[in-house]
Amino acid sequence: MADRVFRVAMSERCFRFKPDALASHAPGKPGVYEFVTFDEKGAAGVLYVGLALDATVHDCLAAHLEGRKEPTAAQLFAAAKDVYFDYVADADIESIEDLKDIAGFFIGKHKPRFNHDAPSSGRYGAVSVEDA
Numbered sequence: 001m002a003d004r005v006f007r008v009a010m011s012e013r014c015f016r017f018k019p020d021a022l023a024s025h026a027p028g029k030p031g032v033y034e035f036v037t038f039d040e041k042g043a044a045g046v047l048y049v050g051l052a053l054d055a056t057v058h059d060c061l062a063a064h065l066e067g068r069k070e071p072t073a074a075q076l077f078a079a080a081k082d083v084y085f086d087y088v089a090d091a092d093i094e095s096i097e098d099l100k101d102i103a104g105f106f107i108g109k110h111k112p113r114f115n116h117d118a119p120s121s122g123r124y125g126a127v128s129v130e131d132a
Contacts, residue, residue, distance in 0.1 A: 001125040006102055007132040008091045014044075014084035017076065019065060026058035026085070030096055032103045033057050033087040035064075035071070035114075037080035046110035047071070047079060051103040051119055053096060057087050071114040079113065090132060097121040105129045 014036050015025040026033075035048040048071055052060040063069035064076070076083045091102060104118035105127050120127075 001123070003126040003128075004098075004101065004124040006091055006093065006098065006105075006127065006129045008102060008129050009089050009132040011087050011089045014086045017061070017065070017073070017083040017085050021085075022058055022061050022065070026056075026061050027087060027089070028056045028058050030055070030099065031057045031088050032099055032106065033061065033085055034106065034110075034112075035076055036084045036086055037082060038084075045080075046106070046112045047076060047083065048112045048114035049103050049106045049110065051099060053099060061085055075114070092132070097123070101127045102129060 015021045017035065030052045033050045034046050036044050036046055038044055050060055060069060065073045067073065088102060093099060098121060100119040100121045101124060104120045107115045107118040
């Protein structure tokens with residue numbers, strides 16, 4: 001099984017996790033997204049890495065906000081006063097299944113408190129991600 005390096009571009013910035021931000025900033029396509037918070041020095045901390053395969057990133061973010069998907073907005077805001085979302089804006093994937101490997105890499109890298117398992121497509125020996 002070959003190793004795979006994905007070239008990934010994240011969104012241009014993080015957006016506040018609130019209803020009006022979803023409509024204008026959350027993509028209407030499948031993808032990988034993160035809930036992020038920042039400490040007093042501005043360092044980012046990833047709370048959760050999400051994977052939208054059968055829905056859009058927008059729909060998944062809305063489901064978290066409305067309490068239909070865990071972690072719910074209540075759980076996220078109990079963990080951090082300010083919560084933002086970020087997403088993979090572009091990646092050199094060959095199929096939608098590759099999004100599992102990108103999400104799994106981010107979960108392994110950041111060890112978010114709300115993730116328990118790292119998804120994988122099972123197609124690669126090792127996966128890494130670099131900036132596009």
